[in-house]
Amino acid sequence: MIAQRSAFARADQRLAQDFAPTYTDLQKRLVQSKAVHADETGWRVGGQPAWLWVFADEILSLYTIDPHRDHAVVERILGQEYNGVLISDCFSAYDPLPYKKSKCISHWLNRCKKLIEESGNRYAARFGKQVADLLHGALKLKERKSTISAHGYRVACGRLEAALDRLLAHPYRQADIKRFAKLLRKQRAHIFTFLYVDAVAPTNNLAERELRPAVIIRKTNGCNRSFKGANTHAVLSSVIRTAHKHDLDFVSLTKQMLQHPQPVAMAICASDPSPPARSG
Structure with missing residues (x-):
């Protein structure tokens, strides 16, 4: 039996749909973080220019792919009232954001x-x-x-x-x-922020490290053919990289998630990744 490429693509899309609640939970957790590292790299969707963004801290990584490289993407992920510190390079897209910032030393x-x-x-x-x-x-x-x-x-x-x-x-x-x-x-105002906030690292190396797998994929697989595929890539990459930070096996995590009749948020950042039990 020879599996078609389209079959793998559809399977990935279904898996991303199942992990959608987990992705949403990761985003909510990220907004509560005292410091978030952000970076972006060039991408292509359907042959057109796009950008792959990463937002990360020590316990999770969240990816999104967007046709734009501006502050609106950051606000879509962190919201307009994020109270932590955003760690980034000096790219101008970060300048309009109202957050407290730290620039990579x-x-x-x-x-x-x-x-x-x-x-x-x-x-x-x-x-x-x-x-x-x-x-x-x-x-x-x-x-x-x-x-x-x-x-x-x-x-x-x-x-x-x-x-x-x-x-x-x-x-x-x-x-x-x-x-x-x-x-x-x-x-x-953002040069010495790391001196005053213990949670803020002096560099943005964490975000740059989290972009490396995406760069390898870009060089070998040619990015995504559609934004549906781009969303699939962002969701699964976020779950895989976050699970890796907690020494969790992605295959085992997937099996555990698929045991539920409806998609549930897997608490990857908790000691037990199982979704919370429902009362009643």
């Missing part, structure tokens, strides 16, 4: 490195090193937080803030410095 350090090594200008290289030194100092301070007093930590944070403000107050003329300083000023 790795991206800042990469920009510093590029300025130091590729600008060909000693003033630009010096500026890049000055910014990098402050960022490295912030990383070390975050690591030392548990070893120093609360007052000492506040004083050290204040010194870093003041040093960065002094650096950005200068009216730079060199083009590379002006561009970088302009971006730093624009994102000034």
Whole structure:
């Protein structure tokens, strides 16, 4: 017996429908998270440009595929009143969002490195090193937080803030410095957020890691033929990656879910992934 590709596609779609309540539950849990990492990568649906987004924290990953790369996608997932911290790069789509934000320090350090090594200008290289030194100092301070007093930590944070403000107050003329300083000023309020919120990691590495499986699929399978297939991909990827974070076998989870006559939300993030028992 030879199975047709369409048969596998229909089976995946039915499975995604069954896991739809679980996907909705993951989204609700994500909105309650103190810090959410977000990132996006290019995708194609039916041969047309689209974007695959990931929203993640330490216990779950949620994917969505959308034809747009703007803040409306983030609001669709997190809502307009998300109270945690959104961790991302400096892509402009995140700017209009009303949330508290933190910008990935790795991206800042990469920009510093590029300025130091590729600008060909000693003033630009010096500026890049000055910014990098402050960022490295912030990383070390975050690591030392548990070893120093609360007052000492506040004083050290204040010194870093003041040093960065002094650096950005200068009216730079060199083009590379002006561009970088302009971006730093624009994102000034979000550079050191990780120093003040324990749940906020300095980098957005978590979201970038969660995008890697999607990048591999993009290179090997060519994305999705329709938005129905894109939704199937988003739902199943979310369940699979979240289950992996909790050392749960996806096949066993699927068998457990299919034992119920109607689709139910599997509590993947709980110690027991079974859906809560109904009273009465």
